[in-house]
Each structure stands twice: as structure tokens, then as C-alpha cells.
Amino acid sequence: MKISYLWLKEFVDFEASPRQLADDLSMAGVVAEGLESAGSDTILDFDITSNRPDCLSHAGVAREAAACYRQPLKTVDTKVLESAEAAASRIAVTIESPELCARYCARVIRNVKVAPSPSWLAQRLERLGVRSINNVVDATNYVLLELGHPLHAFDLSRVRQGEIVVRQARAKEELVTLDGETRELKPGMLVIADRERALALAGVMGGADSEIGFAATDVLLESAWFDPVSVRRTAKALGMHTEASHRFERGADVDAARTAIDRTAALVKQLAGGEILSGVVDAYPRSASRPCIALRRSAIVRVMGTEIGDEFVERILAALNFEVVSHDAGGWRVQLPTSRLDVEREIDLIEEIARHYGYDKIASALPAWTGTSRRLPNSLKEQALRRSLLGLGYTETLTYAFVPAPENEKFSSLPAMRLKNPLSLETEAMRTSLAPGLLGSLGRNYHRGTRSVRLYELGRIYSANASGLPNEQPFLGLVATGNADEKTVHNEKARSTTFFDLKGSLEVLLEALSLPASQVVWRSRGRKGRVPDYYHPSVSAELLLGSDTLGVCGQLHPRILEGYKIKQPVFLAEIPLETWYRYQAPERVARELPKFPAVQRDLSLVVDRDIDCEAIQAVVLQAGIPEVQQCFPFDLYFGEKLPSGKKGLSISIVYQSPDRTLVDEEVNRFHEIVLERLQSKLGAQLRT
Amino acid sequence: MLCYGVEMLDEQIERIRNEFESDTQRARSPQDLHNKYLGRKSGLVTLLLKQLQQVPAAEKPNAGKRINELKLEVEAGLDRLESEAAAQALAVRLESERVDVTLPGNRRPAGHAHPLTLVRSEIEEIFSFMGYSVEDGPEIESAFYNFEALNIPEHHPARDSQDTFYISDSLLLRTHTSPVQIRTMQKQRPPLRIICPGKVYRRDNPDATHSPAFQQIEGLAVDEGLTFRDFKGTLEFFLKSFFSQKTRVRFRPSYFAFTEPSAEVDISCIFCSGAGCRVCKASGWVEMLGAGMVDPAVFRYVDYDPEKLAGFAFGLGIERFAMLKYSVNNIQHFYDSDLRFLEQF
Numbered sequence A: 001m002k003i004s005y006l007w008l009k010e011f012v013d014f015e016a017s018p019r020q021l022a023d024d025l026s027m028a029g030v031v032a033e034g035l036e037s038a039g040s041d042t043i044l045d046f047d048i049t050s051n052r053p054d055c056l057s058h059a060g061v062a063r064e065a066a067a068c069y070r071q072p073l074k075t076v077d078t079k080v081l082e083s084a085e086a087a088a089s090r091i092a093v094t095i096e097s098p099e100l101c102a103r104y105c106a107r108v109i110r111n112v113k114v115a116p117s118p119s120w121l122a123q124r125l126e127r128l129g130v131r132s133i134n135n136v137v138d139a140t141n142y143v144l145l146e147l148g149h150p151l152h153a154f155d156l157s158r159v160r161q162g163e164i165v166v167r168q169a170r171a172k173e174e175l176v177t178l179d180g181e182t183r184e185l186k187p188g189m190l191v192i193a194d195r196e197r198a199l200a201l202a203g204v205m206g207g208a209d210s211e212i213g214f215a216a217t218d219v220l221l222e223s224a225w226f227d228p229v230s231v232r233r234t235a236k237a238l239g240m241h242t243e244a245s246h247r248f249e250r251g252a253d254v255d256a257a258r259t260a261i262d263r264t265a266a267l268v269k270q271l272a273g274g275e276i277l278s279g280v281v282d283a284y285p286r287s288a289s290r291p292c293i294a295l296r297r298s299a300i301v302r303v304m305g306t307e308i309g310d311e312f313v314e315r316i317l318a319a320l321n322f323e324v325v326s327h328d329a330g331g332w333r334v335q336l337p338t339s340r341l342d343v344e345r346e347i348d349l350i351e352e353i354a355r356h357y358g359y360d361k362i363a364s365a366l367p368a369w370t371g372t373s374r375r376l377p378n379s380l381k382e383q384a385l386r387r388s389l390l391g392l393g394y395t396e397t398l399t400y401a402f403v404p405a406p407e408n409e410k411f412s413s414l415p416a417m418r419l420k421n422p423l424s425l426e427t428e429a430m431r432t433s434l435a436p437g438l439l440g441s442l443g444r445n446y447h448r449g450t451r452s453v454r455l456y457e458l459g460r461i462y463s464a465n466a467s468g469l470p471n472e473q474p475f476l477g478l479v480a481t482g483n484a485d486e487k488t489v490h491n492e493k494a495r496s497t498t499f500f501d502l503k504g505s506l507e508v509l510l511e512a513l514s515l516p517a518s519q520v521v522w523r524s525r526g527r528k529g530r531v532p533d534y535y536h537p538s539v540s541a542e543l544l545l546g547s548d549t550l551g552v553c554g555q556l557h558p559r560i561l562e563g564y565k566i567k568q569p570v571f572l573a574e575i576p577l578e579t580w581y582r583y584q585a586p587e588r589v590a591r592e593l594p595k596f597p598a599v600q601r602d603l604s605l606v607v608d609r610d611i612d613c614e615a616i617q618a619v620v621l622q623a624g625i626p627e628v629q630q631c632f633p634f635d636l637y638f639g640e641k642l643p644s645g646k647k648g649l650s651i652s653i654v655y656q657s658p659d660r661t662l663v664d665e666e667v668n669r670f671h672e673i674v675l676e677r678l679q680s681k682l683g684a685q686l687r688t
Numbered sequence B: 001m002l003c004y005g006v007e008m009l010d011e012q013i014e015r016i017r018n019e020f021e022s023d024t025q026r027a028r029s030p031q032d033l034h035n036k037y038l039g040r041k042s043g044l045v046t047l048l049l050k051q052l053q054q055v056p057a058a059e060k061p062n063a064g065k066r067i068n069e070l071k072l073e074v075e076a077g078l079d080r081l082e083s084e085a086a087a088q089a090l091a092v093r094l095e096s097e098r099v100d101v102t103l104p105g106n107r108r109p110a111g112h113a114h115p116l117t118l119v120r121s122e123i124e125e126i127f128s129f130m131g132y133s134v135e136d137g138p139e140i141e142s143a144f145y146n147f148e149a150l151n152i153p154e155h156h157p158a159r160d161s162q163d164t165f166y167i168s169d170s171l172l173l174r175t176h177t178s179p180v181q182i183r184t185m186q187k188q189r190p191p192l193r194i195i196c197p198g199k200v201y202r203r204d205n206p207d208a209t210h211s212p213a214f215q216q217i218e219g220l221a222v223d224e225g226l227t228f229r230d231f232k233g234t235l236e237f238f239l240k241s242f243f244s245q246k247t248r249v250r251f252r253p254s255y256f257a258f259t260e261p262s263a264e265v266d267i268s269c270i271f272c273s274g275a276g277c278r279v280c281k282a283s284g285w286v287e288m289l290g291a292g293m294v295d296p297a298v299f300r301y302v303d304y305d306p307e308k309l310a311g312f313a314f315g316l317g318i319e320r321f322a323m324l325k326y327s328v329n330n331i332q333h334f335y336d337s338d339l340r341f342l343e344q345f
């Protein structure tokens, strides 16, 4: 809301400079966002909160300034010089929808001379951002800016049979509004009509047909009160927002309707001549009287924590147009004005007093507290994951939760929730997978020239359950591409990321949450692993702990990467965190340290290519030798020296006894048994 | 011709001592000197000891003692010389092993926490210190929890400032984390101190200061006897803890549907200390939070007695705090995943 500093001074005397005024009113809750000089004047731009339509005018802001500077508020002159003929002889008003129109005032001015406005008026309007049209229309806009009440002027000759009907629109009824648009109306929208057709959209915009042009001679002035919700609905439904609708939908002042029409009529006569017919045709079917409410001293102290003197309370109430009708030991009874529909309760009055008292004058205190405080149930686990991820070289990224639907469907078969009004159709689906966001992020970095990227996102995915209700689940996603180790001055050769870098990272994360990494089984597709088809069919796995899926991970299918124009392997892991969080780690019990030395022996085996390491380890550990403590691979070889379909796998076996030092002969015997088992069960051979 | 007089022996001892002294100062090898003085056949000290047999018996003990002293001196001198030589050799070897310590460290690069996560943790930490518990809730909310229960009925103009993404007529992406406050009040009785961090959504086109998704932390305290003074004190403590003790805090009246009285909370601009700059649009103040005393109507929705209880609530955008704290000039950086940006944190 643009306010002229000089115009404001016509309502109230004060010394403050525009800058000072802006600061002082801002500290009372009427916030000036900026100010700029315009000739000898300064225009202040106020950001009026939606509860304060009364401040959408010079008189309204002046009231705040008057309260602030302890000055009286001057009122505008509303004397009207009327001619003998009665307005009622020219116009009748029928309100058919009194629930949407509490009051409709009409005045008639005849024989006006519509002309361009004088320059003082045109300039005043234009400085405040209102285009000058002609002297009659400008008069209504002037009063709008002055008193805040929206008015409308009709060309009376276009109102058929001299009757205004305020009614709801008929289905499919059409109206060409002032902006030249043809609007299709619907029942529920309030229109100003004559007996034949709609003339204006009540409280939103006039119609083109009845607009005041330079040929008009007789003017019908309208000053009414329309229901806020109705105006808001109509304006929204038609995609319109006007100075009038802005005010009506926030709540206009029903009493001001009368003042404003008198003020406007006088102004039209002053600017365009003519005769103001006597009387206001004032249809006021629904009383808008407001109640008296109690304001207790004790309630002020209870909310503000400090006493505010009676003298101050009463002065502010009076200055803000709240009439104290009585007072007693406990407090006051206050008549609420029609201009302040936002004030309904005692707490609203307390706020009025507090904001003029000054929040800065209220001393601060820190409240006592005897309770405890809690974290979110999984917050420590989440922190542990985040710490590990940083150590593993993964940088956190955050991506939007809405993604293109086809992207989503590439990575998930969960039913997605869709936005009814997305910013663009590109982003209408709520993600059911973290993959689209992570790959997008990875792709952007890759195409910027960063070839080695490791990112993680910890966020929710959203899906619809069987009854269509949303289901939000926390997920962790990892993506990696490029080198696991870079070539540096210390490291001769770079090493590309492999599946096992990702697997290693996941093992660290499992341990960070005390999940038993050694009990987690890794199943590739074709080995009972349920791995989605956007993964490389043979370089990917499902992680299982018992019957719980702890996630899937692996290299992405090259076809998926084509869409991102990425020409190097990319690895992805998707982890349903609820499953991880659900796992209750057993209490840690420290083991006694071994008293006798361990003996490590190696075996270099040749086995069929598709015998997994896990199978070999199982045979060793289940060979019936309690002294076998560990078995791990240390070399893997594929090559020409081996028969085709075979691989070389070297393993180390650690033997140890809790009660004696093992002697060589014993270990040799164990080792032979193990080898026999490997030969008989897996067809393994010793590599020579 | 050998002489047997004590004086003569003394002269010899003195001569050998001087010679040894000057030998050790010229850099001769410890081994050579050992041979020259203590050599089994012809070492100067050895020869002297051999002469002892010819000394008259009465003078023998005295002469023996003096020769022995000389021997000990020579031995000590040789030891010193040897350890000096060893130290010298070691120093030379170590010097040859010198590395260029200005070469970069050998490490695998660590990852980086997102700046919004850092700011969020810090804010949570400060409030947790004041006894606030952390609460969580759904991002896809019902219109009831997002609006009605917060005193914002349908067709209320306050809905304009929070342009909303809808899933259906009754389901939407929450525009603030306030619904979590309502849900918490419904299941817990006061006294209550909670903060609700999380993602929220507004249907704004992305630009330097707007993002259709962002993160908020809202807080709520409800107890008997809480007043505007406690509200001010709590937020002052928080803002000074987060920015600096020198930060000045200002409360301006404002309007929010679910608080009354409501306030915007400003801090003195951290870039110009209040003198006025581009960030604070020359005002010296930067708006940080919206807040206020909980509106009694909200208490009624959750069946708290507004005559007995009072509370205050506040909401802040984590992005805004991060932008100020780290001088980030475009909110889009937080969601663009550009490693060149993220690696600065």
C-alpha cells in the first residue's frame, strides 16, 4: 500500500520525517517496506498484514500515526450539497442475497461533465500507482485511497429500469468486465445487476458496458459491504485481484460505506459539476453492529508479564477507535468498531495495546524449566550414519521431493502421490525413490567436469498405501562414480570405483549401527537376490539380514545411464532406514583375549568360476574343526594359466585353540582335512 | 735413555696429554687415536704403563695412579669422540631422508555435511540445551492440521501468503511444520517445550530467495504462567547463541493467524553491525523469525485451557539462517548439489 507522506499530514500533525515515520509505524506493526521521494512528497510503501484492511488507506495509516504521536486525528469533510430531486426517484436497490451483501448505498449525480482530471488529482493518484481515467472514476479511486472504502461509479443510463439488483449470478451468465475480458459466471458469485443483466462483479470489478465514459452525464455511485469469503472466492475463481477485492476480502467497514459515498459525491460535484440528488438509497438489510467485550487488567498482565498503566490503555483504545463504555476495578468494557473486524476478543485488544506500548519496553526473562528433553527416536543412529558417510567420502546432497513421473517410474514400482498443482508437469510426482534426485545430482556434477563423485541423500520417499493415504519412509541413498583412489603425487595409479568399494562402505555403515555385518548375506540376481532391473544384472546385490531386506546396491544398468549421458560406471545403493533402525543390537560383551598363539596357513585353490567365496568359506568353517577361527580370501586370479571356466582363489585359514599352543603336526592334519573337504564338496584343486 | 725421576714421568704424562688434546681437536678418526695412545704394542699410554716396572718401588703407587688417570682421560676422550662421530653420521643419514613437507597429505578425501544439516544441528543443540524436545511429523499433511487447526479457515487471506501444493482437496504438502505442534499438543499435556524441524513446501517459483521446498524449525513452549517476557528472553538467548553475544535483537508487532500478540524478530545486521548495507537493505536489521504468544483459539483446538495456560511459538527458515551465517547469496545453491559449493562446508 503506497502512502503519500504529505497526504497523511492532512490527517494528523506530526514532526517526524518520512524515514522516522516509517520506523515508528513499523515498530507498531504497520510496516513500511520502502520509501522514495516524489517531488516535494515522499511515497512510503507499506506492507499491510492481511488482518489490517483498515490500514489500506491514508485515513487508516493516519490513525496509527495519531496514536503513535499522541495527536488528534482530523476527519474528512463529508458535507454534501444536494438538489431537490430525490435519488430514490431515479434508482431503487433490491438486495436478493442479503447474506452476501449486508449493505448497499447508492447516490445519483446528474448532469456531470466527464473530463480528464485536474493535474493535482491525476498526479496524486499516479504517484500512488493508480492510473488516472477521468474525473468521476478518479474521484472514486481517490476516496478509496483516502478512506479505504471501495466505490464504483456506473453510467446511470446503462442501468435499465432504474433498478439495481444485488444477486447471485446465474449459471453460464456472462459479463464483460472493465478490463475487456468476457467472464463466465457461476452461481455463488455475487453480481450487481439491473433487471435484465449483470452490470458488475460485486466487490471485484465493474462491467465494460456501464463504465463511465466521456459521454456519460448521469452517475450512479455505489458504496457497499460485500461478504469477504464470497468476494475472495469469486476473485480467485476468475483469477482476478483488484484494489476493491483486496479490501473486501479482508473485511470492509460497513459504517464507512455511508461516509465514503458522501465524500465521493461531493468530490464528483467539485470535479465534474452536476447535481447530487437528495438522499442516499441505503439498503441495509443485515445489521452489522458489533459487540462490547471485556478487557481485564489481569489478562494484560497474564499475557504481557508486565503492568501497563490505565492511562496508557485508555489513550490507545480511544486513539484506535475503541470506545470504552464503562470501567470498573477489574478493567474495561469496550465497544468494538465496524472498522476493525479483526478485533473480536480480549486477546486482540491486548495485542493492540502491546504493539503501541512497544515490544521493546517489555523486559525479557528466561522461563524456568523442570522437565527433560528428548531427541527424535532414531536421531543418534542417524548421526552415526552421517558421521560414517563423511569418513567414507560421501558428501551430503538435498534434492526436491517432487520429480518427473517417468523418472520415478524408472526406479520404482510403488504407487506415487501426484501434485494437483505442480510448478510444472515435469515435477508432478512425489518421489518413491531417491535414485532420480541422486542421479540428477551426480549427472550435473559429471557434466560440469567432475568425474569422481560420491554423494548421499538421507530423506523420505512418499508412496500411496492401499487406501490411497500417504506413506512416508526414510531412505538413505548413495551414488558413486569415477575413481575410488585418485592418482596423486603419492599414488602412482588411480583406481576406479568398483562394486566392492560400495560394499565396503555399506559394511562400515552396518557396523556404525551395530548391525552384524558378518551375518548380512549378499545375494546377486540369479543367486536368489531380488535386485531391480535398473541395476547391472551381475554386478549388484540385495542385502539380507534374516528375512529383512537391508537394501539393494550395485552398478547401474548401462541403459539407464544412457538417459543421463554418463559414460562411466555409476554405483547406487538404496537403504530403507526403518529396517536398519528397527534392528536391536545386542549388548556388547567383551571376549577374553586368547592366551595361545594363532597359526595362519594359506591354500591356493583352483575352483569353478561360479563357486562363490561364501561357499568356500562355509566348507572351511563347517569342516568339523573347532580350531578353525577364520577363513578369508587374499588372492583372486583369472587367467590363461587356468583351464577355462576356472578361477584361482587363495585363502588364509587361522587356527587357534583356547587351551593350548597348537603344534605343527596338528595344524598340518587340520589343514589336510580342510583341503579334502574342499576337494570332495566343491571339486577344488590345489593350484601348483 | 730412560729416566726414572718422578719429574721426568710427569713431563711425559703432560706431553702425552697435550698431544692427545690437540689430536682430538684435529679431526682424526677415533680408531687411529685409539691405536696411537692405547694400542696394545706401541700406544703411547701403553708404553708408559710398561715403564712403570722400572720405577722405584716407593714411587710406584703414585706414578701408577697418575698414569692411570691419564689412561682414563684418554679413554673418556675417545668415547666422546666416538659418540660425536656416530651422532654426526646419523645426522647425515637423517638429513638425506628429508621429505618435502609442503606436499599434500596422503588421504582419501572426506565427505562434507550439507550446510543446512549443520545449521539445523546447531539450532537443535541450542534449544535442546534449554529443555526443548525434538518432534517430527508427516510432510504430506491434511488441510485440517496445516490450516484449520492453526486458526486459518478456508478462504482466509492468510492462505495467500502460503501458496500450497495439493495432492487432493484434503491432502497437501505442509506449508510449515506447525501441524507437528498441533499433533504433539494433542497427545501430550503441558508443560511442553518442543521444536519441530523439517521440510516444508510452498508453491513459489525458484529464484535467488525462493525455493518450492525448504526447511523450517518451529518451536513451542506451553506452561502455566508463561508471558511475553519469557518469549522475548528465549528468542534473544537463541539468537545470541547462534550468531554472537553482540547481536542485538528487536521484536516488531506483526500478524500470524496462530499467535497473538505476534512478532517479527530481527537481528542487528551481522554484515554491517547495524550501519546499513546491501544485505539489510540499509536498515541495519535483518528479519529472522516469525513468532508470538499462542492464540487461545489454537489451544481450544487441542483442548488446553487458555485461561490457565500460556505459550509462545516461533518459526524460522533454516535456509535463511544458513544464508546469513555462511554468506550464501542464492538459496538455489542448497538444492543444486554442486560439489564446488558443498565442499566448502
Ligand SMILES: [Zn+2]
Residues within 6 Å of the ligand: B269, B270, B271, B272, B273, B274, B275, B276, B277, B278, B279, B280, B281, B282, B284, B285
Ligand atoms: Zn547490513
